[in-house]
Amino acid sequence: MVTVGVMALGKDYATQECSIARALEIVGERWTLLVVRDALYGVRRYNDFLVHLGIPRAVLATRLQMLTEEGILEKRRYQESPPRDEYVATDRGIALWPALRALGRWGREHHGESALRTFHHAECGTELGSYGECPACATVVPVEDVLMAPGPGLDPDPADPVSRALLQPRRLLQPIVVDQV
Amino acid sequence: MVTVGVMALGKDYATQECSIARALEIVGERWTLLVVRDALYGVRRYNDFLVHLGIPRAVLATRLQMLTEEGILEKRRYQESPPRDEYVATDRGIALWPALRALGRWGREHHGESALRTFHHAECGTELGSYGECPACATVVPVEDVLMAPGPGLDPDPADPVSRALLQPRRLLQPIVVDQV
DNA sequence: AGAGTAGGTTCTGTCATTGAACCCACGGCC
DNA sequence: GGCCGTGGGTTCAATGACAGAACCTACTCT
CATH class of the missing domain: 1.10.10.10 (Winged helix-like DNA-binding domain superfamily/Winged helix DNA-binding domain)
Incomplete structure (x- = not known):
């Protein structure tokens, strides 16, 4: 180019x-x-x-x-x-996950907030470590095996339908289904 | 107003x-x-x-x-x-290292370049993984124990004195010494 | 006294971003 | 057949961040 x-x-x-x-x-x-x-x-x-x-x-x-x-x-x-x-x-694009994960961790620590979203290893349920690895399985978790769930700090009733669709626990990369009004 | x-x-x-x-x-x-x-x-x-x-x-x-x-x-x-x-x-600021490391890895892969700089665990010499962890020791390497060395793609004779100071292998966070002209 | 250096501030023109308005192809309704 | 709604954009004026250069201020060196 x-x-x-x-x-x-x-x-x-x-x-x-x-x-x-x-x-x-x-x-x-x-x-x-x-x-x-x-x-x-x-x-x-x-x-x-x-x-x-x-x-x-x-x-x-x-x-x-x-x-x-x-x-x-x-x-x-x-x-x-x-x-x-x-x-x-x-x-x-998927290869950017480590960078996004690292930024998210830093953002959370920086603000001392409670987690807005949590990320777990879908196979075993363990929460991911600082760098996206599963502490229990001792492997880096492939992005499609990451389970995302809402954390305690997340607004339980957001206005837009996309945010609502992202409220339920789901694997990364799974296409969202927006509820038609 | x-x-x-x-x-x-x-x-x-x-x-x-x-x-x-x-x-x-x-x-x-x-x-x-x-x-x-x-x-x-x-x-x-x-x-x-x-x-x-x-x-x-x-x-x-x-x-x-x-x-x-x-x-x-x-x-x-x-x-x-x-x-x-x-x-x-x-x-x-030091806590931003994992994010920077992840971005750097991605940037290198994206361009298919040879490495401009390499980062190793000073204790054991192993090159760091995507998030700045040491694959051999299975720990996140503290930033002050990261050894940075020039890679094959780096210009061996840069114009500015700061780039020249960064040419020699060195631990992160160590203050640079600029050669006065 | 004059030159040099570290660490800034001020200035102006250019360009990206914003938010709103507009466009267009289709599908459904009546 | 006319009309409206919807998804997926493009166009436009105003705003404000950025680039680059000039300027300023202490201080030191010679």
Whole structure:
């Protein structure tokens, strides 16, 4: 991918020779990591991202396109007529789970909050350790075997239907089912 | 006219009830994580951050102040006359290491690059896993026991003195010594 | 006295983000 | 057949963060 010319703002960290900077050039923009998080939680549709994130429509469209181009999400047609696409996390997107998990742990500790969501090993029920491993089984838990459950700090009756769908315990990557009103 | 309340841009993810969003409100702004990374690498002085990051001076001043207020860095006077301060990572800043490590791993895999820097457990020499754990010792390696070494992809003769100081293998958090010209 | 250095602040133009409005294709209803 | 609702976008003006350069202030060195 050859980018010619000056990219004055936003994305590049020109002088940085560092994998962290390379990563942040892609997922370091505002909203991007939250979109990926939602994709791992099972959100797939444009409209579901929209209401769950409270993100401006134009920004969401830009981010979805960029994440698709970078191979982090895959745009997949799920019906013709009218044409409708969903965005599903690829392996490359799933590989961001450790980073998201680490950020979430830090965010919780930083605020001294009670957990908003908890993550367990689906096979044995043990809560994941600091770095996404299962202390009981002594293995790194594959993302599809992570069971997400609401924690004590989470609002039990949120306004938007996506948040409501995420209230029940569920495995990561399982597509959410939004209750139609 | 005083405008109260609405923070239109930048920092907050108002609707998000999520530890990851809480974390990103603090360390999700442009440059912020790179400043923390440099602090863990041992950079402490305003001028060293400046030349190593290539960040605008005003932005650096803002970030350092914010990170200090959030308790991620500590501003510490190291000489009077003229008054000079250095910025040192606190426990809260050091706790960001797993997230930085995970991002770095992902960035490297994403680009299929050879490693720019490698990180080992100083006690046993094993290279760290995705979250900064030692696969051999099966423990999370304390940051001060992480040995950083240049990888094959790193420029062997960088222009700025801070990058040169970071070329030799060193433990994280050890203050860098810049060769005066 | 003059130059140099560390650590900033101020300024201006550019660009991304926001929020709202608009667009369009289809499907269902009556 | 006309109308409305819905999913999935695009366009637009206003705002405000960022980049880069110039400037400022103490102090030290020569």
